[in-house]
Amino acid sequence: MPILQRKQRVSDDIPTASMADIAFLLLVFFLTTTVFNEEKGLPIVLPEEKEEQEVSPKNILFLIVRADGSVVVRRGESEQEQIVAYRQVEGILRQELAANENLIAAIKTEPSAAYRHMINVLDEVKKAGAERISLQMVGE
């Protein structure tokens, strides 16, 4: 072994040139893996308590959601009832709204009807572009 110490070639610095790359890599990794859970739904504004208004019957279209998911359509003033599938509600409501733009779509649901039936009808009402919606329960 030679007596003279060999000069060390390895640098004792921490390599800082790649540090930025590592940091940006982490940054990009976390940016891409972050999932924002979006809030989605059907917005509706409930009437203030004790501010329920009386409306003339001719401006109301009752959509009665029955327990089996079928819908009974009743124009406010007439006793005439029409049983339809919920998919037809949008078309009916569009016609009615064209005739009377002050129309209120009153969704009246039976207490035992599943939530999804009521949402199906509310969905149709929203699609028809109705602004004035009322939620009620049968027997109240």
Add this chain to the structure above:
Amino acid sequence: MAVRSGGFKRRSGTSSDIPSSSMADIAFLLLIFFMVTTVFRREKKRDIDWVNAEATKKIDEKRKNILHLWLDPAGQVWINDQSVADDDIAQVVRPIYADNRELVIAVRGDRDVPYSKINTITKQLQAAGAVRVTFATRLEQRVTRPRR
């Protein structure tokens, strides 16, 4: 312009490199900034079957203004991981609404619960004064849309 230094170009003393030694600091600073500003909502997910709707809209509201109200398949109401009796919903929501007048209640109900539960909830929310409600739904895509 008069030529100075005898017409020889003076050697520029400034380096033409972008200083990269501080780049790491900048990147870490950004990283830490985003880590600190991220707010996690610690709320347990309830196991519910979502309702689908084609008219589903994105709720454009700040996260802190949204209160989730879960209604599980058994008909139990949950607010902030606490089970709430049907008649106490108004009591629970009222102080939250008093703190934040822009509160939106997102009702996350199971698709098969009877409507009477939803009716109770809306009545209670009305009593609490929180009238802005959304029925949380999943976007439904129908392959064929019947045209009339």
